[in-house]
Amino acid sequence: MADGQPFPARRPPGLDAPEPRHPVAIVGAGPVGLLAALELARFGCPSVLLDDNDRVCEGSRAICWSKRSLEIMDRVGLGEGMARMGVTWKVGRTFHGDSKVFEFDLLPEDGHKMPAFVNLPQHEVERMLVERAEAEPLVDLRFRNRVAAVRQDASGATLAVETDFGPYELSAGWLLACDGARSPIRRAMGLDFDGELFEERFLIADIAMDHDMPDERHFWFEPTFHPGQSALMHKQPGGIYRIDLQLGWDADPDAERTPEIVIPRIEKVVGHRDFRLEWTSVYTFHCRRLARFRHGRVLFVGDSAHVVSPFGARGGNGGLQDVDALGWRLAAVVAGEAGNEALDHWDAERQHAADENIANSSRATRFMTPREGAERVYRDQVLRLAARAPFARPMVNSGRLSAPCAYPAKGAEAALPEVSAPGRVAPDAPLPDGWLSERLRGWTLLGIGARPPRAEGMARVTAPAEGPLAERYLGAAARAVILVRPDGVVAARWDRAPSAAEAEAERDALLCR
Amino acid sequence: MPLIREPNIADPDGFYAALLRAHEGLTGEESRALDARLVLILANHVGEREALEEALALARET
Structure with a gap:
């Protein structure tokens, strides 16, 4: 392609x-x-x-x-x-054999402009x-x-x-x-580019077909259509599907790439031969x-x-x-x-x-491709337990999907919700006239139930203390002022209106002025 | 909560016998799988990371 x-x-x-x-x-x-x-x-x-x-x-x-x-x-x-x-999606389903063992919803709450994932x-x-x-x-x-x-x-x-x-x-x-x-x-x-190579080969294929799959991510451990290995399927726009199949370390990467081998493998996954190969590759992973x-x-x-x-x-x-x-x-x-x-x-x-x-990627890859011995035993028993015991389901690791990390932050802190603490991406929320995320384009002072100061070079956004915005930024507090960096990360926050000098000092510290 | 290192099961002999019974008739491989399930079930019951870390260290150093 x-x-x-x-x-x-x-x-x-x-x-x-x-x-x-x-x-x-x-x-x-x-x-x-x-x-x-x-x-x-x-x-x-x-x-x-x-x-x-x-x-x-x-x-x-x-x-x-x-x-x-x-x-x-x-x-x-x-x-x-x-x-x-x-293709917008937020639900992932993980199967073991032919039965579902785990399901996750990456954005269970409303009040965000953007969806959890788009393929x-x-x-x-x-x-x-x-x-x-x-x-x-x-x-x-x-x-x-x-x-x-x-x-x-x-x-x-x-x-x-x-x-x-x-x-x-x-x-x-x-x-x-x-x-x-x-x-x-x-x-x-x-x-030097140091790290770990995982001794495993995967086939990755994009295929075009008419197929009835919900807008979800599906992952299988040891499915009957691909015994003993794992498989992943993602939906893309225009009737294109991404399929990843674990092949084992001994697989011959050149042979596995040929249509004579790829087509029968895919046929077992989708149950018919009415598809077109758009792109295939065989790869190993590194972290x-x-x-x-x-x-x-x-x-x-x-x-x-x-x-x-x-x-x-x-x-x-x-x-x-x-x-x-x-x-x-x-x-x-x-x-x-x-x-x-x-x-x-x-x-x-x-x-x-x-x-x-x-760390997340290595753990998921370990779970998918366990070494023989204890790793293999625990992986298999987690999967087996997951069918009956809810506690084991969150241990089933088919990949922990990308979410922004919380940066270590030194900014002013107050007793306000963890979700919007300094170092975290300022969570989006609806405003009376659009979305909060649309207003965070440069240095911004966000005042909720409080009036932010006029600080040099900073935009001011004031919002009523209600709805998802109040939940995400106030919690039990009556008011807050949040200093947001130009990348939408919370720099500092107060449960009162800070002075302009306080806000400017927080910014200047981050800019190493 | 720290790991309990003093006796904490009312009937230690009875529990030991029950543990052996659970493994009766299993191959070495099946026993290993059963133990793994048991570890996972009990670890979840304990829940406390601190106690679990201590348990891992104790098992490892014994």
């Missing part, structure tokens, strides 16, 4: 005359790099975005976009479009992002620009770039390496990360910094959240409004998130 017209490659100005230093260069125009450029533009920071290809990605790769990702994409004007185009192929998301980036004057998007070498000094990075028109040099104050799991920049810098994501003037964002197994949708969503926490900080650094140390805060927050993603 290498679909779509190539994007136009233009002659870069650097071929004819040295280009002035760019504030930010981004390498890799996947979802992470494209979002990074758009997010920086949202804060007025220009960037140049280089990609060695001129097409959206092949196959479907990432398909599950979390509520948090949709909120992030909504800020650059794409969240509603993704939700409209994709949409990565290439569709990339196409939307490219269109948006091409229309954004602050984004200089250059296709078929391959980075051949990188060097950095105390004030920035210089790239040797190869194009169809010839080679040129480009320098930037900051370099974002969004160049994926095999990151050439990471390799060129000789950085790996860089020891740190900031290396001087080079920042590793998304898969270049950390990779996880796919059960839990923590790869693509984790990458978008890296951007979420970075954009406002980097734009402020570039504008001279923040110290460079703010980028170390970003690094620490995203390491914390990567560890959480890797």
Whole structure:
């Protein structure tokens, strides 16, 4: 499914005359790099975005976009479009053999603009992002620009770039390496990418068919149609289904990819042969990360910094959240409004998130592919108990789906609900005239039953103390003022109206001014 | 709550006999599976992470 017209490659100005230093260069125009450029533009920071290809990605790769990702994409004007185009779901069902053992609802409460998850192929998301980036004057998007070498000094990075028109040099104050799991920049810098390889092979297939499946995620342990292994099925728009089948470590990856073997396997899953193979691949998983994501003037964002197994949708969503926490900080650094140390805060927050993603992903993969011995015995007995004993059902691990982590936070704290504590994403809620998430676009003081102060550079939102908003932000308290960062994360909160100076001090601490 | 390390079952001999009866007629593999189920059931009954961690450590170091 290498679909779509190539994007136009233009002659870069650097071929004819040295280009002035760019504030930010981004390498890799996947979802992470494209979002990074758009997010920086949202804060007025220009960037140049280089990609060695001129097409959206092949196959479907990432398909599950979390509520948090949709909120992030909504800020650059794409969240509603993704939700409209994709398959919205929130219920996951897990089967053992042919009976259901566990069911989860990822968003049991109302009062959020975005749904729990939307399934949409990565290439569709990339196409939307490219269109948006091409229309954004602050984004200089250059296709078929391959980075051949990188060097950095105390004030920035210089790239040797190869194009169809010839080679040129480009320098930037900051370099974002969004160049994926095999990151050439990471390799060129000789950085270790440590972690764990799981000795298991999986077949991943996208098939087109008429099929009657509810908008849910289905996972099977040891189904009769694929004995002794696991299987996962996701619904995508346009009658496309994603099927993952565990194959065992001894499976021959080349043979398993051939239609002669894939088609009979899929036939057993769906019960008929009336389908078309759109894309197949055989893969193994790794959980790996860089020891740190900031290396001087080079920042590793998304898969270049950390990779996880796919059960839990923590790869693509984790990458978008890296951007979420970075954009406002980097734009402020570039504008001279923040110290460079703010980028170390970003690094620490995203390491914390990567560890959480890797822990969840490793645990799920362990449960799915237990080693012989005690691991296998406990896994099998959890599944067996789950059919009869409710307590065992939450132990059944078919993937813990991506949810934003709570960052360690130092901001002012008050006796208010845990769900909106400093370090957490400010939970969405309906306002009389729209959604709270739509109002959180820069530094914001949210006053509920209290009047927030007029602080320099901060928007003010006041809301009545009622409904889901009061539940999520007040609890038993009568009033609260919440300081929200530009990425929608709670920075500090008070059960009274703070002074402008207090709010500004909290912001300044986060910006390392 | 810390792990109870003093005798806590009213009829220790009776319980021991019941435990053996539960394993009667099982193969080694079946016994291992039964023990695993038992551990999971009892761990859930205990619930307290602190007590469970202490129990794991005690079993491991004995």
